[in-house]
Structures are given as structure tokens and as C-alpha cells.
Amino acid sequence: MRPSPARLLNILVPVKRAVDYAVKIRVNPQQTGVDLNVKHSMNPFDEIAVEEAVRIRERLSKDSEPVTITALTIGPTKSVETLRTALAMGADSAIHVETQESASSPEPLGVAKAIRAIIQKQESVDIVIMGKQAIDDDFGQTGQMLAGLLGWGQATYASKVDLDLVQKNAVVLREIDGGLEQVRVKFPMIITTDLRLNEPRYASLPNIMKAKKKPVTRLTPTDLGISFEPQMEIIRVTEPPKRIGGAKVESVDELVEKLRAAGFTAV
């Protein structure tokens, strides 16, 4: 049975510009943070989120169900690059909540409040798809906080998403400790992505060109009536203790001897 009348499915995908996963991290000499004059790219889990939104549209477009995908980022001027990546991957439009270059990175709760404000401004958001964590601060909280603020259902650590537009819900397979869990969540809802949800596409050159013409709305925190005033104080950031390894053995015999000497024998 087809839904009637056909209505738009609106997906919001928050994305973060983060230090690229392959960059060697260096703590700055002031011990206030890490060296940020390095390559940045979209947080890998957020790429998975954009990809999933685009795949949902590709699946549904067969039923000519219109889907709109809005990408959202919070950050200084340069963060617009990350939005262009999302647009090149297939998002229709983007929102940039611009923060001061000098401002410290917003905390998860601040980000969740900003996303809530955007959702309240938008006509109607059915699904928010976002990464389960950012690989810089490794907090892993924003999706859950947003779900709490809105009172929406949440499906964290998603590895498979099936939508039912008639019943207006999603069946999500979740990666949990020791296995998998399946839940059914009503729209509107939050999904956070795990590694195995999909493999993000590379944007093609024509799509990168097209993305330059897609609309990006710029907003300030004041426009949204929010502030990113942190509640946590960062005292310092330091290097982890170095592990000295590098010792090699020449043979299996030597390896087993080292194991035995350290007290590791057959049980």
C-alpha cells in the first residue's frame, strides 16, 4: 500500500570537520590542545551518515518518494569545506552555523542544542542521521543528547536501517556488546552510525562541481538563540606515556621462550 498523499521525507545530517584520521597527532607546546595546522576532513562516521541518507533516497526514489537531505555543520569558516563534501556526496542543501575561529570546539551538549534549534526552525525533520562519535574528542554523545532534548527515539550504533514510510518507523540493527540488537523506532528519530552501516562513496568530479552551486545557509549562534559556552574546563592536554617496543626475535623458539619467561605457558 502506498502512502497517500505522498509526503516528503526530510533527513538532517550533522557533520563535523575533524583532523584527518591518518594524521599523526601532536600536542601543542602550550598543552592547550593539539596542533590543528594539519589536514582536516569530514569525520569518518559522518561520511557514513551522509552515505546512508543518500542510499535511503536512492532506494525510495524508485517509488518516487521525494526525499530531501540537509547537511549541517557547526564551526569556523573553513568548515564549509565539509559541507561541500556532503553536498558532493548527494545532500541537497546545507546549513553552516558559523563560530569564531578562536572559539574552543563546542561541547556535545552545545552541539545537540544547536541541532535542536535548527530542527525547530525547519519545517519538519523526520530522521537525523549522524556519526556515533567524532574521532577528535571521542565523546560519542551528541546523538543521544539530541534525542534526550527532543524526547525522540534513538537508534545508536546502527549497522542496518530499513524504513517503513507507511508505518512511519525504522527497523534498525544495532551493534551492541557481544552481538546485535534489532529495534523499531517511530519517526521522528535519531540514528547514529557504526562502521559497518555502509561504505561511503567518493564524490565524482561532476558532483563536486554541482555541489558548488547548491545552497548553503549561514547562521550565527545568536540567530539560533544559543551559545557554545563550555561547561567543562580543559585544564591541559598532554602526550600519552610512550611505549618502548621494537624488540624482535629471530625464531618461533625464541618467541615461545620469551612467552615462557614472562610466565605465559599453555593452560
Place this chain on the structure above:
Amino acid sequence: PHALVFLEHRQGNIDSGSLSALTAASQLGGKVTGLVVGSSEYVPAVVNKVKNLKGLTSLLHSTSDLYAQQLPETLSPLLEKLLSDSQYTHVVSTPSSLAKSLLPRVAAKFDVPSVSEITSLEHDPSSNSTTFTRPIYAGNAIATVRLPSSVPIKFFTVRTTNFDPASSEENQEIELKAVDAVDVSECPTEHISTQLAKSDRPELSVAGRVVSGGRPLKNAETFAATLNPLADVLGAAVGASRAAVDAGYADNSLQVGQTGKVVAPELYMAIGISGAIQHLAGMKDSKLIVAVNKDPDAPIFQVADVGLVADLFEAVPQIVEKLKQQ
């Protein structure tokens, strides 16, 4: 301070990570109240075991069919009700997939932050502030952060590898109190099913010995055929690199690394694992690291105490044989 510790159990078995969370909560230096929730099938037995745990000063338990399957959407209202009477200053748990889904949801309701996966803590009662350390950037930097007195309830999850599990003490006299379930009208989320991978091996996150495999193990069959005999002879848990999990050689719950499990066993054997920084983030605190890899330049050798450059398909069966002969 007065901490509320969310103590998890799986079908009646207390989660070992919760015992470390309890130890961390005790270090705050005040009262520690445990919370156990679940169905009537398991809660009485869990309460019986938990009440003997050292460090607990009281224990709350809530029994309801509503909590037979634990969802953040049903547990959050219970926690909100417990926390609304303002006697609690801290909320503590292990970073399980459930607690990681639940704590931030509850924290947001109270307009407070939550600190993920702390590795140490210090509470200053005079300023009512708590200072934590936690790894960021996949453990390539350590942040020291403080929650000041302006944060009335301080939420945090505890890296299991940095706190010893709380031990038990017979005949401990602590206050037990049943709390009513909080009914959730029109819950947006419904549990359908749970599939847990069955294993007779030690649990990865607390095992004293771990044998981990990477992409060169070719497929699920050779992964098991090569690593299982080694794990068996050592009595070790089995882990895997992200590449091996992505390729379907091993279950997702076996992934060791920044976005998987963080382990710090006495012995970690990395078999055919190159040692990407995201993997090292999950195991570099292990006591003895042994690596077998064909590539002499693999980064894993930089952290390994014992490295062997060899074809793992030749070396691993030989290691198993030699260990058996001892």
C-alpha cells in the same frame, strides 16, 4: 559526594566493567548507591550478589517487565526521577553500549555534560569540583578536564582497564531499597530481538590474555582455524582488527581499537595486524605485546615487546605446538 552507579548485568551475571565503575565511584570519597534494574527473573539474584560488593553504601533496585529489555527510552525516565531529588552529585557507569546510549540522554535532560571514558579522577570536596583524565584523538593525547561546582550532577563513564574491579565482602550491611518502575506512555522505541555471539572463551574486555587477528587471515574459516588453537592453548580471548571485522572474518564485538573494545591484558598477541593508530588505541596499554607479521616495517613492531617477522600461517601452528610441548 554521593554517586549513583548504574550496575549492569546480562541475564543475571554482573557485568565486570560495572565493578570497575564502582571502584571509580568509591574514589570520589563519599556515599555510593548502586542501581540494578531488570525483570523479576534476574533482579533478586543480582541484588543478592551486588549487595556484597565493597564500596557500596546502599543499593536501589527496580524490577519490572518494562526493563526486561533495556532501552534508553525506558530507563531514562527512571534515572531522571531518581536524580530529581538532588541528593546525587555524580552518575557513574561502565562504557557499555547500553550506558553509552543512556547516560548522555539523561545528562541532556539535566542540561549538564557527560565525560566519556575517564582513566583517572580526583574529587575536591571544598570546591565541589571533579577533575578527570581521558584519552582523546584515539589515545594520542590525554585531556585533563574539570567539572566545576556549577555542574550539579557530574556524569561520567569509566575506562575499565584503568580501575580494578570491586571485590566482594560477605555479610556486608547495606541499605536495600526497591524503587518503582516509571511508566513510559507511548515509548517511541520497541525492542525486536537480540542476537548474542556465543563463545566459551573469556570475555574480551576483561581477559588476561588476548589473541587478535588481522586482514591477512584471509577469511572467517582460516581466521578461526589459525587463531582458535592458539587462543585455546593460552586460554585467551579472541580479538580482531577493524579490517578483519569489516571483511567479516570475526564478529563486530571482537573489534579492538578506538571505536571498538579497549583492552589491557597481561598478554596481547597481534597476529597479522599492521598496527594502525586506531588499533593501537585499543591495546597499547597491554603488559606484554607480541606481534607476528610478514612486513618488517609494520608499525605494530614499534610497540611490540616481542616481534617476529614471519608468515603467520607457518609461525602460529609452530607456536601452538611448542607451547603444547612445554
